[in-house]
Amino acid sequence: MLGDKSLWIMALLVILIGFFLIYPVLLLFIQSFNVAPDVFGTAKWGLGNWREGFREPGLLRALANTFMIWGLSTVISLPVSVAIAWTLARTRLPFSRTLEFMFWVAFMLPTVSVTIAWIDLLDPYLGIFNAAFKFVPFIGKIQLNIYSIPGIVWMHVVTSGIPAMVILLTPAFRNMDAVLEEASRVSGGSNFATFFWVTLPLMMPPIALVFALKLLRVFQTFEIELLLGTPINFFVYSTYIYNILQNSPPSYGKAAVLASITLLLIAFIIPIQRWILHRKNYSTVTSKFKPGLIDLGAWQPVVFALIVIAVAVLTVVPFSALLVSSFMNRAGFFALGFTFDQWNLVLSDPLFLRSLSTTILLATTAAIVGPILFSLVAYVIVRTKWRGRALLDSMVWLSGAVPGMLSGLGLLMIFLGTPGLNVLYGTIWALMIVVIFQGHTTGINMSKAVFVQIGGEMEEAARLAGAGWLSAYVTIWIPLLMPTLAVMAMLSFVIASGTTSSIILLASRETTTLSLLALEYGSEGFGNREAATVISLVIIGITCVIASTIRAFALRQSVQHA
């Protein structure tokens, strides 16, 4: 539709994505060959990091542990999430929208805060649940221990597992054409059989996406294993990278070598997901699209109760634990009493209001610009036949391979070392650029998964009617994409308001965010976890308010189900 302009647009996208996303990765990769003690000293080139990097004692076991955690958490999270997403999107479950939003709230809860909340509940010595069990007949001897492999798997399931998967899958399930399901039922298929043989195969792109994202995430995050694994000598790959970066000077070269394993994973993921996307037609939203919901009949109260329990466990329980801890002198130590001191400390901090306004500004910018940019990139990759699509797609995945604890260094290097861009160093504009691109891997791939669901005949009809590309995009694509754009906007807002490692090297006191302030309060030296919890609650509060506003707007603009 865009004719000759396609080359220029593709070049612009490749340069944009390449510069802000691939260039930092490239800089880090180059540093993997720098064997000087300090990456900021005089460079000394060699293969020492590559020779030593994979010889770290215990590394193979850490790698095996990582796959074990990923496998166990995915085996539990994925089927549960698919079932929940299908139920929320495709059935007449009462309060489905509200319940879906509660999974968003669960997603918004910061991983570290939720982990600490569950430690407060399930610590073998301090845990509230363990203390309460003692008073319950027959189960008084039960003692749950969060510091265990099941505890670590549990935390992955309740943080980046079920909540993340449900919020990514539900909009995709909502795009399911009821005609296809009705045809199955008319042919004698039960709801169960329809789900397995009709719905599930058509949902393969978004399911494959969450599967791949979960794998990447397990290699990038380390907070859960650091808190729960270190006391029991359980290490995973990312904690190894984290430990290397705690040396002084930090061994960025060696860390980049170890992080390269995620590039290897990407090398498998890219062709597999392209094969899945292109092996068949996944269109469910066509010109004949018919929305419709399924009645669960007698199962409805049971399913409703189960989902409410899931929401309670994922959201209400950790949120309540966080709220209670924020009023304690020391979380977990009821004997030391309650206080408003932590709230007073935070609210009277001269940096608090400034950090709050910076956070809202950055997160709102990301929520507006991010989805537009990501959907455009996804459109080019999926809906066009332009040369360079495979390159663009590969760049999107590759740039998501680097953990945040490393990418921050790459970003620092490009903002200091690039003429023109270095004037933005130390300003809010640098942070804006960084937060806009946060969540690009998820955002672009989410959009791709939705674009494959949407049939091409509507765009063709618009073209035949004389509509330009922009007109077609605004009048046809945007309404169809609205639920996904809303999800991406909320994702971008949540990620931007909680991000730390990507911006800490670029932020100044004037541009400190709430997440960085929480990091300071909760840091080892300061050790005021309760004050950090107060800030986390403020972040959750503003994200809930903004998210519900975005959601309400999006629901009004999108396709409505009966």
Added chain:
Amino acid sequence: MSAYAPVLNCFRRLSLSFLLLTFSFGAAVGLASLTPAAAQDDFQQKWQSLIKAAQKEGELVVIFGGQPGRVYGPVLQYFGDKFGIRVISPPGNGTLLSNRLLAERQAGRYTVDVIHVALTSLYSRLLPAGVLDDLRPELIHPEVTNESLWLGGHHWWADVDHKFYFIYAARRRPSLEVHYNTNAVTPADIASIKSDWDFLTDKWKGKFVSLPPTNGGGGEGWAVEVVNPHIGKEWVNRFITKMDVNFVTDIRQIVDGLATGRYAAAINVDARKEIDALAAQGMPLALFDKPVKEPDYMSTSGQGTIGVAKNRPHPNAARLFVNWLLSREGQTIRQSMTSEPVIPTLRVDGIPEGKILKHERLLPGVDYWFPMADKDFMAHMNEARQWAVNVYLSSR
């Protein structure tokens, strides 16, 4: 000649001598009282000029590194309000701030004036990179330059060249700082400890928690013990490999675990303020402070040291801040206004104690070992640290 002539002559000589003596004495007194006042006037003039020049610069950038950055907030605020200078203290821990500082300098940007980071970042990164400037010419305040006003009658320096990083505060640190849960460790257990080597007996197996050598602060602590002639490699090796130690990276978890009795004792965790605060609130925690054979050493615990950066953008503001902070007023403000207890000043001219912890005061007449100023230690610190890391990782 009159019979009285000799008497008169004698009287004349005595009178002359007396006059001369009186005159000399008066002149001496006059000169003596005149010199300090002149010197004082001279300094005051310089000081006022410095203040004006610093105010013209208008800004001061200090990197603190982690917790001190928050704790010293009120001190920076006081300085800024007193002299009308905007003080900027970027967020982040020592590693991240060092990353920024070094990356900026590599790109030709010089944004930092005063450096106040922990010694780990200083020795392993900032000193080798030549970031710090000679501090000695910057010290102009008589209260600072007068070495008799400092512990031991001399200045203390954290670098082997004695010119880059000034130590103005330090605490007494037992060679192996051991905190314990008083419900889990009996008085008989404590009484049996005559030497740090007594902690390596079987009855202590599985009872300790510690920071691992891979941890930033923990690593520095273990490096010190490896090179400590009274502790050494054998002790550290046995402790890490034979004593079933619980190595935890999160200090909060360590302290909570110690308070609940999950761990009986903690070694080398540098969490004395938290533990002391909990003990004061009634938790069963105590510091093992019984004299053992091995001597204490001085520790700055991430505070108490200061330097200036080369090519600093606000040289007058930096000079003003350093001299003010090290002066009697600065140290008094520091010990009273910080948001948490700080380590004691090394000034000996009666600074009010304020928020310092009494058991951290350096005891007079004790010859403390300051590892970071020990050339031998510094020559082997990185090697010692890496050795400890390897022992730890191999034992996992």
